[in-house]
Amino acid sequence: MNSLKxxxxxxLRISLGAIFIYAALPKIADPAAFAGSVAGYKVLPYFWxxxxxxVLPYLELVCGVLLVCGYRVKAAALIVAALNVAFMAALVSxxxxxxxxxxxxxxxxxxxxxxxIALGRDAVFLAMAGLVLWLERKRENGLVARR
Amino acid sequence: MLKNSRLGTVAEIALIVLISAAAGIFWNRTQxxxxxRGEPAQxxxxxxxxxxxxxxxxxxxxxxxxxxxxxxxxxARGLDSFIKEHISGAIPLPVDEARNHPASLLxxxxxxxxxxxxxxxxxxxxxxxxxxxxxxKAGYSSVFTFEGGxxxxxxxxxxxxxxER
Numbered sequence: 001m002n003s004l005k006x007x008x009x010x011x012l013r014i015s016l017g018a019i020f021i022y023a024a025l026p027k028i029a030d031p032a033a034f035a036g037s038v039a040g041y042k043v044l045p046y047f048w049x050x051x052x053x054x055v056l057p058y059l060e061l062v063c064g065v066l067l068v069c070g071y072r073v074k075a076a077a078l079i080v081a082a083l084n085v086a087f088m089a090a091l092v093s094x095x096x097x098x099x100x101x102x103x104x105x106x107x108x109x110x111x112x113x114x115x116x117i118a119l120g121r122d123a124v125f126l127a128m129a130g131l132v133l134w135l136e137r138k139r140e141n142g143l144v145a146r147r
Numbered sequence: 148m149l150k151n152s153r154l155g156t157v158a159e160i161a162l163i164v165l166i167s168a169a170a171g172i173f174w175n176r177t178q179x180x181x182x183x184r185g186e187p188a189q190x191x192x193x194x195x196x197x198x199x200x201x202x203x204x205x206x207x208x209x210x211x212x213x214x215x216x217x218x219x220x221x222x223a224r225g226l227d228s229f230i231k232e233h234i235s236g237a238i239p240l241p242v243d244e245a246r247n248h249p250a251s252l253l254x255x256x257x258x259x260x261x262x263x264x265x266x267x268x269x270x271x272x273x274x275x276x277x278x279x280x281x282x283x284k285a286g287y288s289s290v291f292t293f294e295g296g297x298x299x300x301x302x303x304x305x306x307x308x309x310x311e312r
Contacts, residue, residue: 031175035182050182054175059167066163075159 009135010070013077016128017067020060020080026107027057037104041090042097059083073136081129088122091115201265201279204291206299209264213305218262218291221282223274232309234266234300242278250285259286266293266300 027034035053038044044052059079066076087105094101095115102109103118172179212218213236220237222229229239238256245253257263263282267274275292282290293300301307 028174031178046185047182050175050179051172054179055168055171058171058174059164062163062167062170072159072163075156075163078156079160079163 009132009139012128012135013070013073013132014068016077016080016125016132017064017069019125020064021068022064023106024057024061024064027053028061030108031057033108034104037102037108040099040101040104041094042099043090043093056083067132074133074140077129077132077136081126081133084122084126084129088119088126091119091122095119199280199283201276201283201290201292203294204264206293206295206303209266209291209293209300210303210305212262212264218264219257220264220266220293221257221278222297223265223267223278224272224297228268230310232297232301232307234297235306235308237266240265240278242274242281245278245281253282253285257287260289261287262289262291263287264291264293266296269294269296269298272296 031050031053034057035050038052038056039046039049060083063076063079063083066072067080091103100112101115102112103115105113105118105121209218209220213220213234220234221240222233222237223240223242223245225241225243226239229237229241233239240256263279265275265278265282267278275294275296279290279292297307
């Protein structure tokens with residue numbers, strides 16, 4: 001129990017970071033395909049699909065690396081949470097409009113991931129980010145108290 | 148103290164976003180510049196399935212090539228529709244049937260070096276595009292789709308044939 005308490009925050013933080021690094025890499029490798037996935041949601045005007053496809057993966061990568069390293073965790077986890085909220089909003093809008101698209105979350109192309117599964121997955125990631133934030137705040141408070 | 152740390156977090160978030168955006172934009176600068184100029188429009192569609200598409204062709208050119216006998220017009224609709232009415236001189240090749248024909252049979256019906264114009268029932272009908280793609284796959288190199296199709300042709304007063312004449 002004690003060791004769980006000690007290692008859970010780090011394990012949670014590192015897995016969330018790893019997931020985001022893992023999600024970022026295929027998009028960085030093929031930005032055009034990711035732009036196609038973004039365009040599939042039909043929420044952005046033409047050029048903005050490309051801009052989002054160019055910037056989003058790097059944001060995911062940087063946040064993932066920061067989470068894994070445990071550096072500036074609060075900021076990174078907040079961004080990850082915001083990203084997941086945005087992803088979920090996009091997925092919900094795709095479901096509502098009945099768009100038959102691939103979520104484009106991880107690998108680009110290949111078999112389609114149902115938006116419902118993607119939504120559930122994002123909810124889990126959001127919960128993880130929330131938990132990381134909560135644990136981080138607890139840790140900071142502990143540090144302050146000890147000081 | 149609390150306010151300071153919150154401000155610090157906001158600044159960190161801004162910095163992370165800025166750095167990521169800069170890296171992403173810098174890394175993809177050529178592609179973004181292309182997109183800004185509106186160039187890689189077809190790259191989006193080409194990415195998932197790289198296949199050659201038939202070229203669209205307008206009524207005037209279709210008429211010209213039809214009259215000069217330069218092109219083979221193929222009717223992508225079902226046989227019933229063809230029998231009722233079709234562009235005069237067109238040959239029937241329903242897309243569902245063509246799908247089942249081996250390329251060799253198609254080559255026997257239409258010489259492989261001919262110019263092909265596929266048409267169907269006008270703008271909302273996908274058959275001519277599908278047939279065009281199929282013919283390109285079967286080895287034909289000059290394949291066009293006449294998107295106006297039979298309605299535009301008929302309305303222009305050009306010759307049609309079939310039972311309902």
